Amino acid sequence: MPPKRKGPLQQVQREVDEITEQLDSLLRDVQSQVETTEEGFRRCQELQISSEKVLKTLKKLTKADELAPVGNYEQRKLEEERRLQSILESLDTLSLKLSPPGPSTAAGDVSKEDSEDSNDDSDNDDDHDDDHEDEKQALKPPSQPDPRIYIALSNFRGEQEGDLSVQRGEVLRVIRKTADGWWLAQDTKGNRGVVPKTYLKIGSGVSDEDNDKDDDEDDDKNEEESEEDEQDDEELTEQEKQSDASHSNWSTVRKALTEIDATDVLSAMGAIPSGFRPSTLNKLLVEEGVTYRGSHYIQPELSQSKLSFSDLFLDADTGRVRARQVKTCVCFTLWSCRMIPTPGVGVQVLSRHIHICAFDGTKVLSNIHTVRATYNSKSPKTWSFSPRVTGILPTLLDGDCFLRCNSASPDLGILFELGVTFIRNSTGERGDLSCGWAFLKLTDDTGNPLSNRTYELPVNGGTPYEKDVAMEASVTRGSPGGVIQQMLQARRQPKLIVKLKSVNNRTRTQLSLLPDILLHSLSCVHLLALHRQLLADTLLMNRPTMQNADPICSPVLSTFPVLLDQPDLLDALKSAWLYAETNMSRAQKRDLSYLKQEFIKVYMSSVYFLLHSPSLPCHRWADPSSEEQRARVIYTLLDALKQFQHTTGQSGGPEVFIDTQHQHLAFDVTESTFDLLRVAR
Incomplete structure (x- = not known):
């Protein structure tokens, strides 16, 4: 009876088992020093190439390639990928351990041949070639190329954020290869970014002509560097300089190869899909300050002349903010x-x-x-x-x-x-x-x-x-x-x-009062509309002249934008305003002037008080302990302030700030100052 044929996934599993056995054998031989370091390094390189080849084959496999149905196919395939990634990490570590502390003999021979060729082409550069022969050798990669070590074939200048600019002949370590041809790489200085794979070549496989040109360019650069070194430090001899340069260059390359960030570590662990x-x-959000935050987009936008506003206008007949259709x-x-x-x-x-x-x-x-x-x-x-x-x-x-x-x-x-x-x-x-x-x-x-x-x-x-x-x-x-x-x-x-979805007419009207560009929660539209009305009253009606840009005393306008960056405080304002609305009559709810006065009172006796309370921890994203503590402080203070308001019949008066039961931070003039020139877009 002929043996049963194995599917592609089973064949890959068998190859991974064989590579694992070879790796274990190599580790034992290296530990017992049965063979030379050069022989162990060669075997390590061969295993790396085999593992990369098997990993590439594994990633191309699909369930449709199997001869018979395979249960949990994706899970088994993922397990083999993780095994190969673990093997490659072990081989990388072993390769660095076995690699020589400087350039290999083969690389040195190539460097000497290149220097002799350049001497034949130009007799005037003989002295400089001799002086900097060791520096050239230090920049050469090992004779057996690491599958993850590449050399830039040409200059590449990054045009977008995330691109890595490289120079011709620069040694790079490829961290991640993608199907779109933009590979994540790291240079010898630790900089990371994406580089087109067409600009890279594995190992030391650069053409002889390119090597000759690179050597000539290096000669010119080395001449300038040697002259500067002689002026800076005349006590060091040429041999000491060459030794220091060789050691520093190679140590920089080794450092770049051994440094792995958290994302790479978690990927190797299988923690990141x-x-x-x-x-x-x-x-x-983190690196651009307030540029992409809601607190920036609710501020008024200046016109091109900077003498008026482009998105904030008042209706002369009603005194309300003029609706704007976008x-x-x-x-x-x-x-x-x-x-x-x-x-x-x-x-x-x-x-x-x-x-x-x-x-x-x-x-x-x-x-x-x-x-x-x-x-x-x-x-x-x-x-x-x-x-x-x-x-x-x-x-x-x-x-x-x-x-x-x-x-x-x-x-x-x-x-x-x-x-x-x-x-x-x-x-x-x-x-x-x-x-x-x-x-x-x-x-x-x-x-x-x-x-x-x-x-x-x-x-x-x-x-x-x-x-x-x-x-x-x-x-x-x-x-x-x-x-x-x-x-x-x-x-x-x-x-x-x-x-x-569509919304009712009231919400649609409130939306038309908001800035031309804004994305936020629908449940906060009525609060944003009231803030917009207060902003229009302050900037378009209460200023002495439209050209006056002096700071304005308005605690609400100066602190309200902070709520869009701290949603728990925005929830506190919603809760306090809902409690105030339940005590209003229908006529009061339709009276805009009354609503604005009550909104300022509710704001001052709730959110403004919380913003300057010493017991409220600083806002920190996705910190469970901080979020729980802030929620406890917010709702405790809200209940106490509601009880104080119910007892005294006062809302937003100075009594709430001088009550001995509640502490308040020392007053700072900036907390009530609205600086138009600083916050306007």
């Missing part, structure tokens, strides 16, 4: 996310959330709003939004949002970046990762606005600037199968469910 990346939108105004609801991969062991997830913004395919056009997802351990791959809670739903969990944008871009849409904030258990290091992204274009192919209905958006891996990066949970879309199999495969794809 494929398709995850460092969060793009979170980086903008090109795009949509309301939508986040329903859920399905089949989102979960981080593995070794990390604790502090927050699952979605960053939302207006996006045209190249740049962010609005503030970045964050909605936190609720998570159930029984369904680890499903994220939900807007949970049913008693009382007021926190703004951070509210999936009902609106977007106002005045951009005329035909590719305008809403970008959703799924993210997690994690802490590494072993080191306590925090980080933010993107679990994929989805994009909802707000117009169809003919340019008409999308209809109000539910949309299932595919979640893509990588960053919004990467294309066709698959998530770990996804399967091959082009694999053959029947209708039922295709339906099952479609259900396994990561999805984000979003619903575009």
Whole structure:
């Protein structure tokens, strides 16, 4: 009976077992010093090449390639990938241990031949070639090329953020290879970024002509460096200089090869699924100050002349803020996310959330709003939004949002970046990762606005600037199968469910009073509209002249924008305002002047008091202990202030600030100063 044929995955498993046995044998031989270091280094390089080849073959396998059905195919394939990654990490460590502390003999011979050729071409450079022969050798890679060590074939200048600029002949370590041809690499100085793979060549495989040109260029540079060194330090001899340069160059290369960041470590541990990346939108929020925060976008925008406002006007007949219609105004609801991969062991997830913004395919056009997802351990791959809670739903969990944008871009849409904030258990290091992204274009192919209905958006891996990066949970879309199999495969794809919806006339009117560009929660529209009315009264009616730009005394205007960056305080204002509205009559609710006066009183006796309370900890994102302590302080003080208001009948008066039961920070003039020139956009 002929032996049963094995499937491709079984063959790969057998090859991985053989590589594991060879690695164990190599480790034993190295430990017992049975063979020379050069022989062990050669075997290590061969195993690295074999492992890379098997890993490349494994990544191309699909379930359709199997001769017979295989249970848990994706899980078995992932286990083999992790085994190979672990083997490659061990081989990298062993290769660095066995590699010589300087250039190999073969590299030295090549350097000498190149220097002799250059001497034949130009007799005037003989002395300089002899002086700097060792420096050339120090820049040469080992004779046996590491599969992850590459040399730049040409100069590349980074044009976008995240690109790595390299010089011709520079030694790079490739950290991650992607299908789009942009590889993540690290240079000898520790800088990281993406480089086109067409600019790189593995090992020392650079053509002789390129080597000759590089040597000539190096000769000229070395001449200048040697002259400067002689002027700076005449006591050092030429041999000492050469020795120091050789040692420093090689140590720099070794340092670049051994340094691994947290993302690489977690990837090797299997804690980060494929398709995850460092969060793009979170980086903008952290590194760009207030540029992409809601507190910046609710400020008035100056006109081109800087003598008036471009988005804030008053209706002369009614005294209200004039409504402004923008090109795009949509309301939508986040329903859920399905089949989102979960981080593995070794990390604790502090927050699952979605960053939302207006996006045209190249740049962010609005503030970045964050909605936190609720998570159930029984369904680890499903994220939900807007949970049913008693009382007021926190703004951070509210999936009902609106977007106002005045951009005329035909590719305008809403970008959703799924993210997690994690802490590494072993080191306590925090980080933010993107679990994929989805994009909802707000117009169809003919340019008409999308209809109000539910949309299932595919979640893509990588960053919004990467294309066709698959998530770990996804399967091959082009694999053959029947209708039922295709339906099952479609259900396994990561999805984000979003619903575009309409709102009532009152909410639509309030939205028209807001800035031309803003993305936020629908539950806060009435508070934002009242703030907009107070802003218009202060800037357009109460200023001595329209050219007057002196600081204005207004505690509400100076501190209200902070609430958009601290949603728990915004929830406190919503709760206090709802309590005040329940005691108003219908006539009072329709009286705008009365509403503005009451809003200022409620604000001063609740949020303004909390902002300057010494017992309230500083706001910190995704810190459970800080969030719990802040919530306890906020609701304790709100209850006490409500009781004080009920007892004394005073709201927002000075009595609340001089009450001995509640402490207050020392007064600072900046907390009540609205500086138009500093905050205006």
